[in-house]
Amino acid sequence: METLFQEQYALINWYPEKQLMCLYLIQQPDFKQFRLAFHHLSENFRQHPVQYLLIDFRHPAEITIEERAWLVTQWFASFKEIAPPYLYLGLVTSKSLFEQMNNAFVVQSLQAQSPFAIKLLNSVDEGLKWIAESKNL
Numbered sequence: 001m002e003t004l005f006q007e008q009y010a011l012i013n014w015y016p017e018k019q020l021m022c023l024y025l026i027q028q029p030d031f032k033q034f035r036l037a038f039h040h041l042s043e044n045f046r047q048h049p050v051q052y053l054l055i056d057f058r059h060p061a062e063i064t065i066e067e068r069a070w071l072v073t074q075w076f077a078s079f080k081e082i083a084p085p086y087l088y089l090g091l092v093t094s095k096s097l098f099e100q101m102n103n104a105f106v107v108q109s110l111q112a113q114s115p116f117a118i119k120l121l122n123s124v125d126e127g128l129k130w131i132a133e134s135k136n137l
Helices: 031-047 065-082 097-113 124-135
Strands: 002-007 010-015 020-025 052-056 088-092 117-121
Touching (some): 010 031, 020 031, 031 065, 052 124, 088 097, 088 124, 097 117, 117 124
Parallel strands (some): 020 052, 052 088, 088 117
């Protein structure tokens, strides 16, 4: 495991043996920090042969409407241009019903725009299990 980016609000780890990159939002970032974390994710993604990507959204208390809109319309629109079609993207979110409903909408928006697999997950462990199962398909 190699740490590619670390700030008090976000962490990006790379697991070369699994071709796995993980972005952990550690605490509530402001909008600038939120965008910066995803900018670093894209930059690091370009430099590594990633097949699996997990983004852990569980620890910010809230992801604002503005952040969600930016994530779908700005970041993801450019990210899908560099992502391979065989990518598995797991979004780890809180278990609250409200968060699940909001995140399900984001996932549906992303899936409509992308050729790769996207799944809403409750934990990083669930994401790692999904990745292991995908390797056995």
